Structures are given as C-alpha cells and as structure tokens.
Amino acid sequence: MMVECSKKTDGKILNALDIPQPFESRERTQFASDIHALIATLNGMGWKPGMSLHNEDFRWAIASLKGAFHGFHLDSDGLGTFIQALFGSKWWILASPKPGSNADFAKINTFLAGNFNLDEAPDGWQLEAIVLAPGSKM
Numbered sequence: 001m002m003v004e005c006s007k008k009t010d011g012k013i014l015n016a017l018d019i020p021q022p023f024e025s026r027e028r029t030q031f032a033s034d035i036h037a038l039i040a041t042l043n044g045m046g047w048k049p050g051m052s053l054h055n056e057d058f059r060w061a062i063a064s065l066k067g068a069f070h071g072f073h074l075d076s077d078g079l080g081t082f083i084q085a086l087f088g089s090k091w092w093i094l095a096s097p098k099p100g101s102n103a104d105f106a107k108i109n110t111f112l113a114g115n116f117n118l119d120e121a122p123d124g125w126q127l128e129a130i131v132l133a134p135g136s137k138m
Helices: 002-006 034-041
Strands: 015-020 060-064 090-097 125-132
16 A cells, blocks of 8 residues: 555555564664574573564564654664664654753653643754655664
C-alpha cells in the first residue's frame, strides 16, 4: 500500500512507526554490541525453542510518506537512538534544555505541566532542526 501511495501525487499520508528490525545494524560500535552478544549466545545453554529474543523492542524501522508528522516524543528512552534515511528525506528536530531552565525530559512533571503540548515547541527547550537526505545517518 505504501509503495502504491508514494507513486501518486494525491496519495494518502501514511506513517508506520513500529516495524520490528531485531537484527538491524549489526556493526559493532563503542556504544553497542548487543546484537553480537545475542548472536554469540543464541541457542546456547539456557535458550529454549521459541524463546523471545526481546531485542525487537530496541530496534525498529519507520516508513513514512510525504506529509507524515508526529509530535514531540522520546526516541527509545535515550538508549542510543539513530536514524538513517534510505529514501526521501526526514526533517528531525532535536530538543535540549535551555541554559537555566528547569526543562528535563527525565522528569515526569515535564509532561504533566499544564503548558506542555505535543503539537507546539515546549517551553524551556532549545530546538535544532536537521534535514537527513537519502543515505545520511545520525
């Protein structure tokens, strides 16, 4: 359906935000060796047939068509989020606390404050927009 809609100038705006990719990004980095550890121990002592790997909760893909949008949110609870644009481009906005502000994504009160709105820039945050072109990775 997404491929068909992408070929039409008046196609639907679609945004798939949770496509499990449990074995994606196998390269070792100084930050992550989880996939290598999983593969090295898979089917070893303690593993049972059909046992969940649980890594599908940490690695996933998204697919979006022109015009797709989703509001402010945390990506992967700050656990080493990365993104790679394969086709088209993605406009990504990063938020960091302004100096001297009480803004903190780690505090639940940030989201419970009466002025927090997912469709607007949150108070106390400095925003930086980045456009990822096809092939770029961040």
